[in-house]
Amino acid sequence: MNDYDNIWLHRLKWAYLLLVVLTLMTPVIYVMYVSFNANGFGANEYVFTLEWYGLIFSDELLIGALGWTVILALVVTVVAVPMALLSAKYYKAADNKLFPIFLLLSPLFVPPDILGSALLVFFKNLNLVFIWLGDQIGTSLFDSWFRLSFLTATIGLIIYTIPYSFVVILITMGRYRTEQTEAARACGANGWRAFWDIEFPQIRAGVFSACAFTVILVFNEYTRTSLLKGGFDTFTTVLISQMLNTGMSPQSYAMSAMVSFVAIAVIGSIILFTMLRAESLGRIARAKAEPVMS
Template sequence: MDDYANPWLHRLKWGYLLLVVLTLMTPVFYVMYVSFNANGFGANAYDFTWEWYRLVFSDELLLGALRWTLMLAVTVTVIAVPMALLAAKHYKATRNKLFPVFLLLAPLFVPPDILGSALLVFFKNLNLSLIWLGDQLGTSIFDSWFRLSFLTAVIGLIIYTIPYSFIVILITMGRYRPEQTEAARACGANGWRAFWDIEFPQIRPGVLSACAFTVILVFNEYTRTSLLKGGFDTFTTVLISQMLNTGMSPQSYAMSAMVSFVAIALIGSIILWTLIRAETLSRVARAKAEPVMS
Protein backbone atom coordinates (compact mmCIF):
# COMPACT_ATOMS: atom_id res chain seq x y z
CA MET A 1 0.00 0.00 0.00
CA ASP A 2 1.19 3.50 -0.77
CA ASP A 3 2.01 4.90 2.67
CA TYR A 4 1.01 8.41 1.51
CA ALA A 5 -2.54 7.06 1.22
CA ASN A 6 -2.46 6.48 4.97
CA PRO A 7 -1.14 9.61 6.70
CA TRP A 8 -0.74 7.78 10.00
CA LEU A 9 1.53 5.15 8.48
CA HIS A 10 3.57 7.93 6.94
CA ARG A 11 3.82 9.74 10.30
CA LEU A 12 4.72 6.49 12.03
CA LYS A 13 7.66 6.00 9.70
CA TRP A 14 8.92 9.51 10.36
CA GLY A 15 8.34 9.04 14.08
CA TYR A 16 10.38 5.84 14.01
CA LEU A 17 13.19 7.56 12.13
CA LEU A 18 13.18 10.38 14.68
CA LEU A 19 13.26 7.87 17.53
CA VAL A 20 16.32 6.15 16.08
CA VAL A 21 18.14 9.47 15.63
CA LEU A 22 17.17 10.58 19.17
CA THR A 23 18.35 7.26 20.65
CA LEU A 24 21.68 7.72 18.93
CA MET A 25 22.11 11.41 19.64
CA THR A 26 20.53 11.95 23.08
CA PRO A 27 23.69 11.02 25.03
CA VAL A 28 25.70 13.34 22.81
CA PHE A 29 23.24 16.21 23.29
CA TYR A 30 23.12 15.53 27.03
CA VAL A 31 26.92 15.75 27.28
CA MET A 32 26.77 19.05 25.41
CA TYR A 33 24.05 20.26 27.79
CA VAL A 34 26.03 19.27 30.89
CA SER A 35 29.20 20.86 29.53
CA PHE A 36 27.57 24.31 29.85
CA ASN A 37 26.33 23.78 33.42
CA ALA A 38 28.36 25.64 36.06
CA ASN A 39 27.22 23.06 38.65
CA GLY A 40 28.40 20.04 36.64
CA PHE A 41 26.80 16.63 36.10
CA GLY A 42 23.78 15.62 38.21
CA ALA A 43 23.26 19.02 39.84
CA ASN A 44 19.70 20.21 40.40
CA ALA A 45 20.43 23.77 39.43
CA TYR A 46 21.47 24.70 35.88
CA ASP A 47 23.60 27.81 35.51
CA PHE A 48 24.96 28.44 32.02
CA THR A 49 28.73 28.91 31.83
CA TRP A 50 31.66 28.87 29.37
CA GLU A 51 33.96 28.14 32.33
CA TRP A 52 34.72 24.49 31.49
CA TYR A 53 35.62 25.41 27.94
CA ARG A 54 37.84 28.23 29.22
CA LEU A 55 39.55 25.73 31.49
CA VAL A 56 40.07 23.31 28.60
CA PHE A 57 41.69 26.05 26.53
CA SER A 58 43.85 27.25 29.40
CA ASP A 59 45.14 23.75 30.16
CA GLU A 60 48.53 23.33 28.47
CA LEU A 61 48.28 19.51 28.60
CA LEU A 62 44.97 19.58 26.76
CA LEU A 63 46.11 22.16 24.23
CA GLY A 64 49.20 20.04 23.56
CA ALA A 65 46.96 17.00 23.09
CA LEU A 66 44.76 19.01 20.72
CA ARG A 67 47.80 20.03 18.67
CA TRP A 68 49.02 16.40 18.47
CA THR A 69 45.54 15.24 17.50
CA LEU A 70 45.31 17.81 14.73
CA MET A 71 48.80 16.90 13.47
CA LEU A 72 47.86 13.21 13.49
CA ALA A 73 44.56 13.91 11.75
CA VAL A 74 46.16 16.04 9.04
CA THR A 75 49.09 13.64 8.46
CA VAL A 76 46.87 10.55 8.32
CA THR A 77 44.40 12.31 6.00
CA VAL A 78 47.12 13.55 3.66
CA ILE A 79 48.55 10.02 3.33
CA ALA A 80 45.50 7.75 3.69
CA VAL A 81 43.06 9.52 1.35
CA PRO A 82 45.38 9.58 -1.72
CA MET A 83 46.26 5.94 -0.97
CA ALA A 84 42.56 5.05 -0.81
CA LEU A 85 41.97 7.00 -4.03
CA LEU A 86 44.70 5.05 -5.82
CA ALA A 87 43.33 1.80 -4.41
CA ALA A 88 39.81 2.66 -5.62
CA LYS A 89 41.14 3.52 -9.08
CA HIS A 90 43.01 0.23 -9.20
CA TYR A 91 39.95 -1.64 -7.96
CA LYS A 92 37.80 -0.18 -10.74
CA ALA A 93 40.38 -1.03 -13.39
CA THR A 94 41.28 -4.53 -12.24
CA ARG A 95 39.46 -7.65 -13.40
CA ASN A 96 40.07 -9.70 -10.28
CA LYS A 97 38.28 -7.64 -7.64
CA LEU A 98 37.96 -10.14 -4.80
CA PHE A 99 41.54 -10.19 -3.57
CA PRO A 100 42.15 -6.42 -3.49
CA VAL A 101 38.83 -5.76 -1.77
CA PHE A 102 39.58 -8.44 0.84
CA LEU A 103 42.99 -6.89 1.54
CA LEU A 104 41.57 -3.39 1.79
CA LEU A 105 38.60 -4.18 3.97
CA ALA A 106 40.32 -6.70 6.25
CA PRO A 107 41.30 -4.05 8.86
CA LEU A 108 37.60 -3.33 9.36
CA PHE A 109 36.98 -6.86 10.60
CA VAL A 110 39.87 -7.05 13.05
CA PRO A 111 38.93 -5.78 16.54
CA PRO A 112 40.80 -2.57 17.39
CA ASP A 113 42.65 -3.97 20.42
CA ILE A 114 43.82 -7.03 18.42
CA LEU A 115 45.03 -4.89 15.51
CA GLY A 116 46.61 -2.37 17.89
CA SER A 117 48.45 -5.02 19.92
CA ALA A 118 49.54 -6.88 16.78
CA LEU A 119 51.03 -3.68 15.39
CA LEU A 120 52.61 -2.96 18.78
CA VAL A 121 54.36 -6.35 18.76
CA PHE A 122 55.29 -5.90 15.11
CA PHE A 123 56.85 -2.47 15.67
CA LYS A 124 58.69 -3.67 18.82
CA ASN A 125 60.18 -6.62 16.90
CA LEU A 126 60.95 -4.48 13.89
CA ASN A 127 62.66 -1.98 16.15
CA LEU A 128 64.74 -4.71 17.79
CA SER A 129 65.71 -6.11 14.40
CA LEU A 130 66.77 -2.69 13.17
CA ILE A 131 68.78 -2.06 16.35
CA TRP A 132 70.51 -5.42 15.81
CA LEU A 133 71.16 -4.51 12.15
CA GLY A 134 72.58 -1.16 13.27
CA ASP A 135 74.85 -2.93 15.78
CA GLN A 136 76.13 -5.23 13.02
CA LEU A 137 76.83 -2.25 10.78
CA GLY A 138 78.24 -0.17 13.63
CA THR A 139 75.63 2.57 13.37
CA SER A 140 72.80 3.77 15.56
CA ILE A 141 70.94 5.38 12.68
CA PHE A 142 68.14 2.76 12.67
CA ASP A 143 67.61 2.73 16.43
CA SER A 144 64.65 5.06 16.58
CA TRP A 145 62.92 4.32 13.27
CA PHE A 146 60.18 2.14 14.67
CA ARG A 147 60.28 3.08 18.34
CA LEU A 148 56.72 3.91 19.39
CA SER A 149 56.22 7.43 18.12
CA PHE A 150 54.15 9.70 15.94
CA LEU A 151 55.18 7.55 12.95
CA THR A 152 53.91 4.29 14.44
CA ALA A 153 50.62 5.96 15.44
CA VAL A 154 50.26 7.35 11.92
CA ILE A 155 50.83 3.88 10.38
CA GLY A 156 48.29 2.29 12.71
CA LEU A 157 45.71 4.96 11.97
CA ILE A 158 46.29 4.75 8.23
CA ILE A 159 45.56 1.02 8.36
CA TYR A 160 42.43 1.80 10.36
CA THR A 161 41.08 4.62 8.19
CA ILE A 162 41.94 3.43 4.65
CA PRO A 163 38.98 1.01 4.33
CA TYR A 164 36.50 3.79 5.16
CA SER A 165 38.06 6.22 2.67
CA PHE A 166 38.27 3.48 0.06
CA ILE A 167 34.56 2.69 0.31
CA VAL A 168 33.46 6.33 0.33
CA ILE A 169 35.59 7.16 -2.74
CA LEU A 170 34.59 3.97 -4.54
CA ILE A 171 30.91 4.82 -4.16
CA THR A 172 31.44 8.22 -5.81
CA MET A 173 33.61 6.64 -8.49
CA GLY A 174 30.80 4.20 -9.32
CA ARG A 175 29.01 6.87 -11.32
CA TYR A 176 32.11 7.91 -13.24
CA ARG A 177 32.33 6.67 -16.84
CA PRO A 178 35.88 5.74 -17.92
CA GLU A 179 35.01 6.77 -21.49
CA GLN A 180 35.44 10.35 -20.27
CA THR A 181 39.08 9.73 -19.38
CA GLU A 182 39.59 8.15 -22.79
CA ALA A 183 37.88 11.11 -24.45
CA ALA A 184 40.24 13.47 -22.60
CA ARG A 185 43.23 11.37 -23.75
CA ALA A 186 41.88 11.55 -27.31
CA CYS A 187 41.79 15.36 -26.87
CA GLY A 188 45.51 15.38 -26.09
CA ALA A 189 45.53 15.21 -22.28
CA ASN A 190 48.07 12.91 -20.64
CA GLY A 191 46.97 10.48 -17.94
CA TRP A 192 47.45 12.88 -15.03
CA ARG A 193 45.80 15.81 -16.79
CA ALA A 194 42.82 13.63 -17.75
CA PHE A 195 42.46 12.57 -14.12
CA TRP A 196 42.81 16.07 -12.71
CA ASP A 197 40.61 17.90 -15.23
CA ILE A 198 37.92 15.31 -15.81
CA GLU A 199 37.74 12.57 -13.20
CA PHE A 200 38.72 14.41 -10.04
CA PRO A 201 36.07 17.17 -10.27
CA GLN A 202 33.43 14.45 -10.48
CA ILE A 203 34.70 12.39 -7.55
CA ARG A 204 35.64 15.41 -5.43
CA PRO A 205 32.62 15.08 -3.08
CA GLY A 206 33.75 11.54 -2.30
CA VAL A 207 37.33 12.60 -1.69
CA LEU A 208 36.21 15.47 0.58
CA SER A 209 33.90 13.14 2.48
CA ALA A 210 36.77 10.67 2.88
CA CYS A 211 38.93 13.50 4.27
CA ALA A 212 36.24 14.50 6.77
CA PHE A 213 35.66 10.90 7.71
CA THR A 214 39.37 10.34 8.30
CA VAL A 215 39.71 13.45 10.48
CA ILE A 216 36.74 12.36 12.60
CA LEU A 217 38.00 8.79 12.91
CA VAL A 218 41.45 9.98 14.02
CA PHE A 219 39.88 12.42 16.51
CA ASN A 220 37.72 9.66 18.02
CA GLU A 221 40.16 6.76 17.96
CA TYR A 222 41.44 5.60 21.34
CA THR A 223 42.60 1.95 21.34
CA ARG A 224 45.04 1.94 18.41
CA THR A 225 46.32 5.44 19.18
CA SER A 226 46.97 4.74 22.87
CA LEU A 227 48.80 1.48 22.02
CA LEU A 228 50.94 2.88 19.23
CA LYS A 229 51.66 6.48 20.24
CA GLY A 230 54.95 7.42 21.76
CA GLY A 231 55.34 10.03 24.46
CA PHE A 232 52.45 12.26 23.45
CA ASP A 233 48.74 12.36 24.13
CA THR A 234 45.75 13.00 21.95
CA PHE A 235 42.49 14.60 22.90
CA THR A 236 40.77 11.23 23.27
CA THR A 237 43.58 9.52 25.20
CA VAL A 238 43.66 12.44 27.68
CA LEU A 239 39.88 12.37 28.00
CA ILE A 240 39.74 8.64 28.64
CA SER A 241 42.72 8.55 30.99
CA GLN A 242 41.08 11.38 32.99
CA MET A 243 37.84 9.41 33.14
CA LEU A 244 39.66 6.27 34.24
CA ASN A 245 41.84 8.01 36.83
CA THR A 246 39.66 10.71 38.30
CA GLY A 247 36.22 10.12 36.82
CA MET A 248 34.34 12.54 34.60
CA SER A 249 34.94 16.18 35.43
CA PRO A 250 32.94 19.08 33.97
CA GLN A 251 36.05 19.71 31.90
CA SER A 252 35.77 16.19 30.45
CA TYR A 253 32.20 16.95 29.36
CA ALA A 254 33.42 20.12 27.67
CA MET A 255 36.12 18.14 25.84
CA SER A 256 33.66 15.43 24.76
CA ALA A 257 31.22 18.07 23.59
CA MET A 258 33.96 19.76 21.57
CA VAL A 259 34.83 16.52 19.73
CA SER A 260 31.12 16.07 18.94
CA PHE A 261 30.80 19.70 17.80
CA VAL A 262 33.72 19.27 15.40
CA ALA A 263 32.30 16.01 14.00
CA ILE A 264 28.77 17.35 13.60
CA ALA A 265 30.02 20.61 12.09
CA LEU A 266 32.16 18.77 9.55
CA ILE A 267 29.52 16.23 8.51
CA GLY A 268 26.78 18.90 8.59
CA SER A 269 28.83 21.23 6.37
CA ILE A 270 29.42 18.47 3.82
CA ILE A 271 25.73 17.54 3.74
CA LEU A 272 24.65 21.18 3.47
CA TRP A 273 27.23 21.95 0.80
CA THR A 274 26.15 18.90 -1.22
CA LEU A 275 22.45 19.78 -0.90
CA ILE A 276 22.95 23.43 -1.82
CA ARG A 277 25.18 22.49 -4.76
CA ALA A 278 22.69 19.92 -6.04
CA GLU A 279 19.86 22.45 -5.74
CA THR A 280 21.87 25.19 -7.51
CA LEU A 281 22.85 22.84 -10.32
CA SER A 282 19.30 21.64 -10.88
CA ARG A 283 18.01 25.26 -10.80
CA VAL A 284 20.60 26.28 -13.41
CA ALA A 285 19.76 23.18 -15.45
CA ARG A 286 16.04 23.95 -15.31
CA ALA A 287 16.66 27.52 -16.42
CA LYS A 288 18.85 26.45 -19.32
CA ALA A 289 16.53 23.66 -20.37
CA GLU A 290 13.93 26.22 -21.46
CA PRO A 291 13.27 25.78 -25.20
CA VAL A 292 15.66 27.66 -27.45
CA MET A 293 13.61 30.15 -29.50
CA SER A 294 15.95 30.48 -32.45
Protein backbone atom coordinates in the same frame (compact mmCIF):
# COMPACT_ATOMS: atom_id res chain seq x y z
CA MET B 1 -1.75 3.48 -1.41
CA ASN B 2 0.69 6.33 -1.16
CA ASP B 3 1.83 6.71 2.45
CA TYR B 4 1.33 10.49 2.15
CA ASP B 5 -2.38 9.76 1.82
CA ASN B 6 -2.36 8.68 5.46
CA ILE B 7 -1.19 11.55 7.62
CA TRP B 8 -0.68 9.33 10.69
CA LEU B 9 1.51 6.92 8.75
CA HIS B 10 3.52 9.89 7.56
CA ARG B 11 3.88 11.21 11.13
CA LEU B 12 4.80 7.75 12.39
CA LYS B 13 7.59 7.55 9.83
CA TRP B 14 9.02 10.86 10.97
CA ALA B 15 8.60 9.94 14.64
CA TYR B 16 10.53 6.73 14.03
CA LEU B 17 13.29 8.63 12.23
CA LEU B 18 13.49 11.10 15.12
CA LEU B 19 13.66 8.23 17.62
CA VAL B 20 16.60 6.66 15.76
CA VAL B 21 18.46 9.98 15.62
CA LEU B 22 17.77 10.65 19.31
CA THR B 23 18.98 7.17 20.26
CA LEU B 24 22.19 7.81 18.38
CA MET B 25 22.70 11.36 19.57
CA THR B 26 21.41 11.34 23.17
CA PRO B 27 24.82 10.56 24.76
CA VAL B 28 26.40 13.40 22.77
CA ILE B 29 23.56 15.76 23.61
CA TYR B 30 23.93 14.82 27.28
CA VAL B 31 27.66 15.65 27.17
CA MET B 32 26.75 19.02 25.63
CA TYR B 33 24.15 19.55 28.33
CA VAL B 34 26.64 18.79 31.11
CA SER B 35 29.24 21.06 29.51
CA PHE B 36 27.01 24.07 30.22
CA ASN B 37 26.38 23.16 33.86
CA ALA B 38 28.32 25.26 36.36
CA ASN B 39 28.03 22.43 38.90
CA GLY B 40 29.40 19.77 36.55
CA PHE B 41 28.35 16.16 36.02
CA GLY B 42 25.81 14.60 38.39
CA ALA B 43 25.01 17.79 40.28
CA ASN B 44 21.50 18.22 41.70
CA GLU B 45 21.27 21.81 40.61
CA TYR B 46 21.73 22.88 36.95
CA VAL B 47 23.23 26.35 36.55
CA PHE B 48 23.95 27.45 33.00
CA THR B 49 27.48 28.68 32.36
CA LEU B 50 30.03 29.13 29.59
CA GLU B 51 32.84 29.10 32.12
CA TRP B 52 34.16 25.62 31.25
CA TYR B 53 34.57 26.65 27.64
CA GLY B 54 36.66 29.58 28.77
CA LEU B 55 38.82 27.28 30.87
CA ILE B 56 39.53 24.83 28.07
CA PHE B 57 42.52 26.80 26.92
CA SER B 58 44.03 26.79 30.40
CA ASP B 59 44.05 22.97 30.48
CA GLU B 60 47.49 22.35 29.01
CA LEU B 61 47.10 18.57 28.97
CA LEU B 62 43.90 18.78 26.95
CA ILE B 63 45.17 21.46 24.59
CA GLY B 64 48.44 19.55 24.07
CA ALA B 65 46.51 16.36 23.32
CA LEU B 66 44.24 18.25 20.93
CA GLY B 67 47.30 19.62 19.12
CA TRP B 68 48.83 16.14 18.76
CA THR B 69 45.48 14.77 17.53
CA VAL B 70 45.12 17.49 14.92
CA ILE B 71 48.68 16.86 13.64
CA LEU B 72 48.10 13.10 13.65
CA ALA B 73 44.79 13.54 11.81
CA LEU B 74 46.40 15.77 9.18
CA VAL B 75 49.36 13.46 8.56
CA VAL B 76 47.15 10.36 8.42
CA THR B 77 44.75 12.12 6.04
CA VAL B 78 47.54 13.35 3.77
CA VAL B 79 48.95 9.82 3.48
CA ALA B 80 45.87 7.60 3.72
CA VAL B 81 43.48 9.41 1.36
CA PRO B 82 45.83 9.49 -1.68
CA MET B 83 46.68 5.84 -0.99
CA ALA B 84 42.99 4.98 -0.83
CA LEU B 85 42.39 6.96 -4.04
CA LEU B 86 45.13 5.07 -5.87
CA SER B 87 43.76 1.79 -4.52
CA ALA B 88 40.26 2.68 -5.71
CA LYS B 89 41.60 3.56 -9.15
CA TYR B 90 43.49 0.29 -9.31
CA TYR B 91 40.46 -1.62 -8.09
CA LYS B 92 38.23 -0.07 -10.75
CA ALA B 93 40.67 -0.99 -13.50
CA ALA B 94 41.37 -4.49 -12.20
CA ASP B 95 39.90 -7.48 -14.00
CA ASN B 96 39.82 -9.63 -10.88
CA LYS B 97 38.14 -7.52 -8.21
CA LEU B 98 37.66 -10.11 -5.48
CA PHE B 99 41.28 -10.39 -4.37
CA PRO B 100 42.06 -6.63 -4.14
CA ILE B 101 38.81 -5.90 -2.29
CA PHE B 102 39.56 -8.69 0.17
CA LEU B 103 43.04 -7.31 0.77
CA LEU B 104 41.89 -3.73 1.16
CA LEU B 105 38.98 -4.42 3.47
CA SER B 106 40.63 -7.10 5.60
CA PRO B 107 41.84 -4.62 8.30
CA LEU B 108 38.17 -3.82 8.96
CA PHE B 109 37.51 -7.40 10.02
CA VAL B 110 40.30 -7.56 12.59
CA PRO B 111 39.16 -6.36 16.03
CA PRO B 112 40.93 -3.09 16.98
CA ASP B 113 42.62 -4.46 20.11
CA ILE B 114 43.99 -7.46 18.18
CA LEU B 115 45.24 -5.29 15.30
CA GLY B 116 46.66 -2.76 17.76
CA SER B 117 48.48 -5.35 19.87
CA ALA B 118 49.71 -7.16 16.73
CA LEU B 119 51.18 -3.90 15.45
CA LEU B 120 52.66 -3.22 18.89
CA VAL B 121 54.45 -6.58 18.89
CA PHE B 122 55.46 -6.10 15.25
CA PHE B 123 56.96 -2.65 15.84
CA LYS B 124 58.76 -3.77 19.00
CA ASN B 125 60.36 -6.66 17.11
CA LEU B 126 61.08 -4.48 14.11
CA ASN B 127 62.76 -2.01 16.42
CA LEU B 128 64.93 -4.78 17.82
CA VAL B 129 65.86 -5.88 14.30
CA PHE B 130 66.85 -2.33 13.38
CA ILE B 131 68.89 -1.93 16.58
CA TRP B 132 70.66 -5.21 15.78
CA LEU B 133 71.28 -4.06 12.21
CA GLY B 134 72.73 -0.81 13.54
CA ASP B 135 74.96 -2.73 15.92
CA GLN B 136 76.24 -4.86 13.05
CA ILE B 137 77.38 -1.82 11.11
CA GLY B 138 78.36 0.17 14.16
CA THR B 139 75.75 2.91 14.20
CA SER B 140 72.93 3.91 16.50
CA LEU B 141 71.16 5.69 13.66
CA PHE B 142 68.38 3.09 13.39
CA ASP B 143 67.77 2.67 17.12
CA SER B 144 64.65 4.78 17.36
CA TRP B 145 63.06 4.25 13.97
CA PHE B 146 60.37 1.90 15.16
CA ARG B 147 60.27 2.75 18.83
CA LEU B 148 56.67 3.56 19.78
CA SER B 149 56.18 7.10 18.57
CA PHE B 150 54.22 9.42 16.34
CA LEU B 151 55.38 7.34 13.35
CA THR B 152 54.06 4.04 14.72
CA ALA B 153 50.75 5.65 15.70
CA THR B 154 50.51 7.15 12.23
CA ILE B 155 51.15 3.80 10.54
CA GLY B 156 48.58 2.11 12.76
CA LEU B 157 45.97 4.75 11.98
CA ILE B 158 46.73 4.66 8.25
CA ILE B 159 46.07 0.92 8.28
CA TYR B 160 42.85 1.59 10.15
CA THR B 161 41.53 4.43 7.99
CA ILE B 162 42.50 3.34 4.45
CA PRO B 163 39.66 0.79 4.08
CA TYR B 164 37.07 3.43 5.05
CA SER B 165 38.52 6.03 2.68
CA PHE B 166 38.75 3.41 -0.04
CA VAL B 167 35.06 2.54 0.29
CA VAL B 168 33.95 6.20 0.41
CA ILE B 169 35.99 7.10 -2.69
CA LEU B 170 34.96 3.96 -4.54
CA ILE B 171 31.28 4.81 -4.07
CA THR B 172 31.79 8.17 -5.80
CA MET B 173 34.05 6.63 -8.40
CA GLY B 174 31.37 4.07 -9.26
CA ARG B 175 29.45 6.71 -11.20
CA TYR B 176 32.50 7.82 -13.18
CA ARG B 177 32.74 6.52 -16.75
CA THR B 178 36.26 5.66 -17.86
CA GLU B 179 35.32 6.66 -21.42
CA GLN B 180 35.74 10.23 -20.22
CA THR B 181 39.39 9.63 -19.36
CA GLU B 182 39.88 8.01 -22.74
CA ALA B 183 38.14 10.95 -24.40
CA ALA B 184 40.48 13.33 -22.61
CA ARG B 185 43.49 11.27 -23.73
CA ALA B 186 42.12 11.36 -27.29
CA CYS B 187 41.97 15.16 -26.93
CA GLY B 188 45.69 15.24 -26.15
CA ALA B 189 45.72 15.15 -22.35
CA ASN B 190 48.30 12.95 -20.66
CA GLY B 191 47.28 10.57 -17.89
CA TRP B 192 47.73 13.03 -15.03
CA ARG B 193 46.00 15.88 -16.87
CA ALA B 194 43.06 13.62 -17.75
CA PHE B 195 42.75 12.65 -14.10
CA TRP B 196 43.05 16.18 -12.76
CA ASP B 197 40.82 17.91 -15.33
CA ILE B 198 38.18 15.27 -15.89
CA GLU B 199 38.08 12.57 -13.23
CA PHE B 200 38.98 14.46 -10.08
CA PRO B 201 36.24 17.12 -10.37
CA GLN B 202 33.73 14.29 -10.55
CA ILE B 203 35.06 12.32 -7.58
CA ARG B 204 36.05 15.37 -5.54
CA ALA B 205 33.07 14.98 -3.20
CA GLY B 206 34.19 11.43 -2.39
CA VAL B 207 37.79 12.47 -1.79
CA PHE B 208 36.78 15.33 0.50
CA SER B 209 34.34 13.07 2.32
CA ALA B 210 37.15 10.55 2.78
CA CYS B 211 39.32 13.34 4.23
CA ALA B 212 36.57 14.37 6.67
CA PHE B 213 35.91 10.77 7.57
CA THR B 214 39.61 10.09 8.18
CA VAL B 215 39.93 13.12 10.49
CA ILE B 216 36.87 12.01 12.45
CA LEU B 217 38.18 8.43 12.67
CA VAL B 218 41.56 9.62 13.98
CA PHE B 219 39.84 11.82 16.59
CA ASN B 220 37.63 8.91 17.55
CA GLU B 221 40.21 6.13 17.69
CA TYR B 222 41.40 4.97 21.12
CA THR B 223 42.65 1.36 21.16
CA ARG B 224 45.25 1.40 18.38
CA THR B 225 46.37 4.93 19.24
CA SER B 226 46.87 4.21 22.93
CA LEU B 227 48.85 1.04 22.11
CA LEU B 228 51.06 2.61 19.45
CA LYS B 229 51.43 6.27 20.41
CA GLY B 230 54.54 6.25 22.57
CA GLY B 231 55.20 9.39 24.61
CA PHE B 232 52.35 11.70 23.64
CA ASP B 233 48.63 11.83 24.26
CA THR B 234 45.72 12.31 21.94
CA PHE B 235 42.41 13.89 22.72
CA THR B 236 40.63 10.56 23.13
CA THR B 237 43.36 8.93 25.22
CA VAL B 238 43.36 11.91 27.61
CA LEU B 239 39.58 11.89 27.94
CA ILE B 240 39.39 8.16 28.55
CA SER B 241 42.31 8.05 30.99
CA GLN B 242 40.79 10.98 32.88
CA MET B 243 37.45 9.25 32.99
CA LEU B 244 38.98 5.97 34.18
CA ASN B 245 41.25 7.56 36.80
CA THR B 246 39.63 10.69 38.15
CA GLY B 247 36.43 11.14 36.20
CA MET B 248 36.04 13.71 33.44
CA SER B 249 36.74 17.32 34.31
CA PRO B 250 34.22 20.02 33.37
CA GLN B 251 36.75 21.25 30.78
CA SER B 252 36.78 17.76 29.24
CA TYR B 253 32.99 17.91 28.85
CA ALA B 254 33.32 21.34 27.29
CA MET B 255 36.07 20.18 24.92
CA SER B 256 34.07 17.05 23.94
CA ALA B 257 31.00 19.17 23.33
CA MET B 258 32.99 21.67 21.29
CA VAL B 259 34.50 18.96 19.09
CA SER B 260 31.02 17.49 18.61
CA PHE B 261 29.60 20.92 17.72
CA VAL B 262 32.36 21.44 15.15
CA ALA B 263 31.92 17.94 13.66
CA ILE B 264 28.14 18.31 13.43
CA ALA B 265 28.48 21.80 11.97
CA VAL B 266 30.97 20.62 9.33
CA ILE B 267 28.99 17.54 8.33
CA GLY B 268 25.71 19.49 8.48
CA SER B 269 27.14 22.23 6.27
CA ILE B 270 28.35 19.68 3.73
CA ILE B 271 24.92 18.03 3.61
CA LEU B 272 23.11 21.37 3.43
CA PHE B 273 25.43 22.67 0.70
CA THR B 274 25.03 19.45 -1.28
CA MET B 275 21.23 19.57 -1.01
CA LEU B 276 21.04 23.24 -1.98
CA ARG B 277 23.43 22.72 -4.88
CA ALA B 278 21.53 19.68 -6.14
CA GLU B 279 18.28 21.64 -5.97
CA SER B 280 19.84 24.61 -7.72
CA LEU B 281 21.34 22.44 -10.49
CA GLY B 282 18.05 20.63 -10.91
CA ARG B 283 16.20 23.94 -11.23
CA ILE B 284 18.67 25.22 -13.85
CA ALA B 285 18.51 21.94 -15.75
CA ARG B 286 14.71 21.98 -15.78
CA ALA B 287 14.70 25.58 -16.97
CA LYS B 288 17.15 24.93 -19.78
CA ALA B 289 15.91 21.55 -20.89
CA GLU B 290 12.91 22.64 -22.89
CA PRO B 291 12.24 20.29 -25.82
CA VAL B 292 14.84 20.72 -28.54
CA MET B 293 14.99 19.44 -32.06
CA SER B 294 17.81 16.96 -32.62
